[in-house]
Amino acid sequence: MGFSEKEMRGILSQDIQVSDTVNKRIQDTYKMLRAEQKRSQRPPRRRRFSYAAATIAVAACLAVPGAVYAATNLDFFDAMFGNSTKKSTPVIETEVDTGKTNEDGTPKMADVTIPSREFVSVDPQQAQDLTGGGCISEPIVKKLGDHTLTVENMVYDKNGAVITFTLERSGGVTMLIGDADTNVRKGAYFAEDRNYGFSFGTTGDIFGGSNIYVDTEKSTADKMCCTAYLLWSNQLPDGVFPMLSIAKYPGSLKEVSVKKDEWTEEEWSQKMEEFYAKTEVEEIVLTDQPAIPVQKLEGYITYSPISLGVDLSKGLGLSEADAYDPVNLTHLEIRFQDGSSYVISDAENHIENSGYVLGGVGDPQTWYMTAFNRIVDINEIQEIVVNDEAFPVK
Numbered sequence: 001m002g003f004s005e006k007e008m009r010g011i012l013s014q015d016i017q018v019s020d021t022v023n024k025r026i027q028d029t030y031k032m033l034r035a036e037q038k039r040s041q042r043p044p045r046r047r048r049f050s051y052a053a054a055t056i057a058v059a060a061c062l063a064v065p066g067a068v069y070a071a072t073n074l075d076f077f078d079a080m081f082g083n084s085t086k087k088s089t090p091v092i093e094t095e096v097d098t099g100k101t102n103e104d105g106t107p108k109m110a111d112v113t114i115p116s117r118e119f120v121s122v123d124p125q126q127a128q129d130l131t132g133g134g135c136i137s138e139p140i141v142k143k144l145g146d147h148t149l150t151v152e153n154m155v156y157d158k159n160g161a162v163i164t165f166t167l168e169r170s171g172g173v174t175m176l177i178g179d180a181d182t183n184v185r186k187g188a189y190f191a192e193d194r195n196y197g198f199s200f201g202t203t204g205d206i207f208g209g210s211n212i213y214v215d216t217e218k219s220t221a222d223k224m225c226c227t228a229y230l231l232w233s234n235q236l237p238d239g240v241f242p243m244l245s246i247a248k249y250p251g252s253l254k255e256v257s258v259k260k261d262e263w264t265e266e267e268w269s270q271k272m273e274e275f276y277a278k279t280e281v282e283e284i285v286l287t288d289q290p291a292i293p294v295q296k297l298e299g300y301i302t303y304s305p306i307s308l309g310v311d312l313s314k315g316l317g318l319s320e321a322d323a324y325d326p327v328n329l330t331h332l333e334i335r336f337q338d339g340s341s342y343v344i345s346d347a348e349n350h351i352e353n354s355g356y357v358l359g360g361v362g363d364p365q366t367w368y369m370t371a372f373n374r375i376v377d378i379n380e381i382q383e384i385v386v387n388d389e390a391f392p393v394k
Contacts, residue, residue: 074124076134076153079164080227081127081375083119085217089184091116091350114184115345115352120374127375130305131155135242135287142246142284144196147175149246156242157292159307160231160371161208162355163200163242168223176224178214187211187356188226193254197247200230203285204240207233211356211371229355229371231307234362242286250278298391301384305376308332308344308384313366315386323366326359333385334376344370 078084092114100108134153142149147169154163167173175196178188187210190197201208210230218225230242256275263271294304300311310316310332312323322328330347345352355371381393 074128076164077122077124077127077375079215079218079225080122080153080155080162081373082122084121085215086119086213087180088118089114089116092184113350115350117184117373118353122375126377127305130375130377131292135289140244140284140286142198142244142282144175144198144246144248146170147173147196149198151244151286154242154286155292155306156230156287157304157307158232158236158294159302159304159309159369160229160356161200161242162306162371163228163230164226165228166223166225170222172221173224176212176226178212178224178226180214180216183213183216188214188224192257193252195249195252197249199245199247200228200286201243201245202232202236202240203243204237206236206240208242209233209356209358213355227355229373231356231358231361231369231371233358235302235309235367236291238290241288244284244286246282246284248280248282250275295378295393297384297393301386301391303334303376303378303381303384305372305378307369307371308334309367309369310386311362311367313364315391316389318366320364320366323368324360326357326368329359329368329387331385331387332370334381335383335385335390336377336380337382338380342372342374342376344372 094112094114095109096112098108098110102108134155136151136153140151147167150166150168152164152166154161156162167176169175175191175194176188177191182188189212199208200210208230210228213227213229215225215227253275256271292304292306294302294307294309296302298315300314302309310329312318312328313320316323316328318328327347329345332344333346334342334344336342342353343351344354345357353373355373357371358369359367361367361369383390383392385391
């Protein structure tokens with residue numbers, strides 16, 4: 001579908017109090033949308049699928065010689081993982097509006113701590129060697145009304161993916177909202193008043209949750225340059241590939257959401273179902289190249305140069321209920337043979353050096369996944385630390 005739970009939360013909580021009823025509505029709606037996405041990713045009788053575009057994308061990916069591909073695509077690795085334009089940020093202490101009000105009518109604020117995030121330099125040739133190269137040899141360009149979406153490149157494994165794309169519109173991009181502030185918070189989000197949407201998923205019954213980082217230095221008034229860090233809702237089996245989904249809505253999403261307070265839960269869900277029943281969806285397979293191989297450690301840790309997954313029910317001995325909650329993973333670190341380390345996350349010290357994290361995935365839902373914000377040389381790993389336990393890499 002064209003938006004995530006984060007986007008739905010933004011749409012539904014905008015200009016209203018975030019009450020328990022609203023939160024329940026968000027969850028119910030997201031379940032409905034996920035169910036709708038599952039249905040759309042199965043081959044129905046009248047599926048709107050861009051076979052021609054998919055064939056072109058795949059053929060182009062396979063037809064370009066390796067040397068030519070390497071020469072023309074190394075720059076994308078800096079956009080994906082480098083720090084030439086992405087800026088590291090310190091720990092930020094701030095306040096957020098809870099959506100509720102105090103007794104005197106003033107907004108009720110809450111103190112929050114935004115973790116620090118560090119980007120590091122990348123050796124494009126090393127990234128090329130470790131990942132096998134990107135999967136897209138030439139841009140995939142699609143028109144979304146008065147916007148132009150260009151998928152520039154992608155790398156992926158069975159845990160997730162990293163995709164670089166641009167969104168352009170003469171007079172300014174209005175579909176996607178993102179800036180330096182969203183980069184340190186929850187990522188860019190889609191505008192409510194729009195008639196199109198897009199998302200990155202898979203050809204199978206697996207979702208792609210994402211965080212979109214906007215490169216504020218490379219972006220211009222009419223063009224947003226973005227990196228999407230994705231994690232799959234389950235590990236990809238062989239034969240399942242990343243896919244771009246484009247949704248053309250029968251009207252503006254705002255036309256439905258603006259009346260959300262006038263309808264009951266059942267009425268609102270029915271309106272949303274009717275809205276999506278009239279939505280046209282085009283699906284484009286981004287590649288048929290195999291995923292970057294993932295390594296397995298102790299049977300419950302998987303890792304590659306771009307991601308890491310931990311089965312919390314096994315690795316930490318947690319119950320399935322506790323393993324579902326990523327708050328129980330307080331420290332994640334990769335230590336290298338040369339004595340250096342990559343602290344992916346550290347709750348106590350407010351560090352979050354990841355592109356995106358997703359807890360409660362897989363079947364059963366006990367996996368914690370993280371997409372790296374840098375390339376990791378897995379050949380140099382000495383051990384992986386999960387909370388207080390170190391797992392040597394043999």
